[in-house]
Amino acid sequence: xxxxxxxxxxxxxxxxxxxxxxxxxxxxxxxxxxxxxxxxxxxxxxxxxxxxxxxxxxxxxxxxxxxxxxxxxxxxxxxxxxxxxxxxxxxxxxxxxxxxxxxxxxxxxxxxxxxxxxxxxxxxxxxxxxxxxxxxxxxxxxxxxxxxxxxxxxxxxxxxxxxxxxxxxxxxxxxxxxxxxxxxxxxxxxxxxxxxxxxxxxxxxxxxxxxxxxxxxxxxxxxxxxxxxxxxxxxxxxxxxxxxxxxxxxxxxxxxxxxxxxxxxxxxxxxxxxxxxxxxxxxxxxxxxxxxxxxxxxxxxxxxxxxxxx
Amino acid sequence: xxxxxxxxxxxxxxxxxxxxxxxxxxxxxxxxxxxxxxxxxxxxxxxxxxxxxxxxxxxxxxxxxxxxxxxxxxxxxxxxxxxxxxxxxxxxxxxxxxxxxxxxxxxxxxxxxxxxxxxxxxxxxxxxxxxxxxxxxxxxxxxxxxxxxxxxxxxxxxxxxxxxxxxxxxxxxxxxxxxxxxxxxxxxxxxxxxxxxxxxxxxxxxxxxxxxxxxxxxxxxxxxxxxxxxxxxxxxxxxxxxxxxxxxxxxxxxxxxxxx
Numbered sequence: 001x002x003x004x005x006x007x008x009x010x011x012x013x014x015x016x017x018x019x020x021x022x023x024x025x026x027x028x029x030x031x032x033x034x035x036x037x038x039x040x041x042x043x044x045x046x047x048x049x050x051x052x053x054x055x056x057x058x059x060x061x062x063x064x065x066x067x068x069x070x071x072x073x074x075x076x077x078x079x080x081x082x083x084x085x086x087x088x089x090x091x092x093x094x095x096x097x098x099x100x101x102x103x104x105x106x107x108x109x110x111x112x113x114x115x116x117x118x119x120x121x122x123x124x125x126x127x128x129x130x131x132x133x134x135x136x137x138x139x140x141x142x143x144x145x146x147x148x149x150x151x152x153x154x155x156x157x158x159x160x161x162x163x164x165x166x167x168x169x170x171x172x173x174x175x176x177x178x179x180x181x182x183x184x185x186x187x188x189x190x191x192x193x194x195x196x197x198x199x200x201x202x203x204x205x206x207x208x209x210x211x212x213x214x215x216x217x218x219x220x221x222x223x224x225x226x227x228x229x230x231x232x233x234x235x236x237x238x239x240x241x242x243x244x245x246x247x248x249x250x251x252x253x254x255x256x257x258x259x260x261x262x263x264x265x266x267x268x269x270x271x272x273x274x275x276x277x278x279x280x281x282x283x284x285x286x287x288x289x290x291x292x293x294x295x296x297x298x299x300x301x302x303x304x305x306x307x308x309x310x
Numbered sequence: 311x312x313x314x315x316x317x318x319x320x321x322x323x324x325x326x327x328x329x330x331x332x333x334x335x336x337x338x339x340x341x342x343x344x345x346x347x348x349x350x351x352x353x354x355x356x357x358x359x360x361x362x363x364x365x366x367x368x369x370x371x372x373x374x375x376x377x378x379x380x381x382x383x384x385x386x387x388x389x390x391x392x393x394x395x396x397x398x399x400x401x402x403x404x405x406x407x408x409x410x411x412x413x414x415x416x417x418x419x420x421x422x423x424x425x426x427x428x429x430x431x432x433x434x435x436x437x438x439x440x441x442x443x444x445x446x447x448x449x450x451x452x453x454x455x456x457x458x459x460x461x462x463x464x465x466x467x468x469x470x471x472x473x474x475x476x477x478x479x480x481x482x483x484x485x486x487x488x489x490x491x492x493x494x495x496x497x498x499x500x501x502x503x504x505x506x507x508x509x510x511x512x513x514x515x516x517x518x519x520x521x522x523x524x525x526x527x528x529x530x531x532x533x534x535x536x537x538x539x540x541x542x543x544x545x546x547x548x549x550x551x552x553x554x555x556x557x558x559x560x561x562x563x564x565x566x567x568x569x570x
């Protein structure tokens with residue numbers, strides 16, 4: 001019952017948050033210089049045509065009316081049509097969202113084991129030169145922008161070694177390089193958190209007890225330390241996964257991957273308001289849903305945490 | 311301060327000094343086009359090579375350093391000032407003010423930050439100042455969250471109570487007693503954040519939304535070198551290394567400060 005209440009409260013907050021996000025995005029798109037009507041028909045169109053187009057896309061109404069119209073439309077489950085392709089934004093999102101998801105899932109599938117392994121290794125080697133070096137790697141990971149690491153990866157794996165196609169959308173061969181690029185900063189943050197978390201657990205008395213009982217070192221690490229250190233790591237992994245939309249904006253642009261990151265940049269650059277609004281809302285919903293899943297995972301992993309009790 | 315932090319600080323001082331002194335001592339002008347020497351390999355005459363228009367890459371990397379570091383630094387300081395103000399007020403006032411301000415902060419934090427920065431950069435006329443505003447407008451929220459949490463912890467401390475007891479006004483308590491306590495935390499956060507801000511600045515310039523040509527930016531250089539990745543990789547690679555090195559030093563420094 002508590003849990004249902006918790007979910008209900010979260011849902012309500014989500015709706016309010018989305019209205020707020022829609023308002024900010026909406027205000028921003030209205031502040032954008034350049035007239036979408038002009039952009040649609042070109043500079044040489046007659047004033048009458050431009051006025052007609054403006055009326056058609058609703059740009060002649062007052063700001064608040066436009067916002068209310070927009071919210072009404074969203075509540076009907078629509079996101080409007082792109083000014084340029086005239087296609088439904090929702091349909092485009094349905095087509096592109098799975099592409100971004102595939103990219104994000106593969107990136108996380110690479111980042112989680114790599115980050116955990118690096119972090120735990122660094123924790124075991126603490127105080128020794130190797131541990132320090134491993135720790136520095138994690139700072140390197142967050143210091144290299146994805147558009148640069150992406151270019152380097154493209155240069156070596158694709159232009160030099162000709163292992164994979166440099167850019168495009170399609171099967172697994174197109175997916176590998178952008179996924180590796182996207183996973184790099186994530187590996188860095190995950191290894192940092194894993195190290196801190198593992199070190200914290202390693203200092204607790206029950207680990208000493210486990211060792212004193214004569215349990216093998218492997219079992220101590222794999223079962224006793226790992227199970228207890230994993231909880232904060234799950235949170236960070238979830239947050240990271242949510243932030244992949246941010247990373248995807250650049251990664252997808254570089255690798256020409258047909259997902260919502262690239263779609264949103266194109267929307268902003270072409271002043272295609274329905275596209276901008278649609279992608280931002282979709283991104284925010286994804287972010288919130290992932291956060292909720294993390295909360296639930298927390299509950300499963302650690303019975304002490306009763307998030308919904310508070 | 312450990313050896314690593316000292317080394318990081320020394321490298322940063324070197325980069326800043328080199329970027330400021332370059333126009334006086336370095337023989338190449340970052341804007342001088344020399345079509346007889348396009349895409350020259352890195353060597354003795356041009357240490358980092360030249361780009362597709364024959365401009366010296368090292369001179370351009372140094373100009374990019376000036377822009378990147380200043381924009382990020384100013385953005386970080388603005389974000390810190392806004393975040394401190396909101397955080398201190400929110401934490402000290404509590405109640406409805408706190409709820410409302412934190413709801414707004416959460417709203418900003420929930421937003422895909424790069425998209426928001428891109429959106430702002432498209433709205434305002436392109437240039438360094440716009441990039442600064444875009445980064446600060448996205449970055450202040452995490453400062454506010456952190457400060458607010460800290461203020462919640464100290465607002466009932468004895469010295470605050472003592473200040474109240476001797477009749478200090480609210481603004482005196484906020485600015486003379488609480489704010490100075492938040493500074494070490496805020497400055498550590500500042501150092502940790504600058505690295506990320508440099509990356510955001512570079513990302514915006516990469517997308518063509520930063521300082522406009524002919525001014526050299528690291529992101530812009532990487533972007534324009536993309537077309538020559540196979541024939542002249544140094545056009546993109548050196549500014550990329552510059553971003554990574556500078557960001558790494560700020561992050562390492564922030565890490566060391568955070569541990570103290």
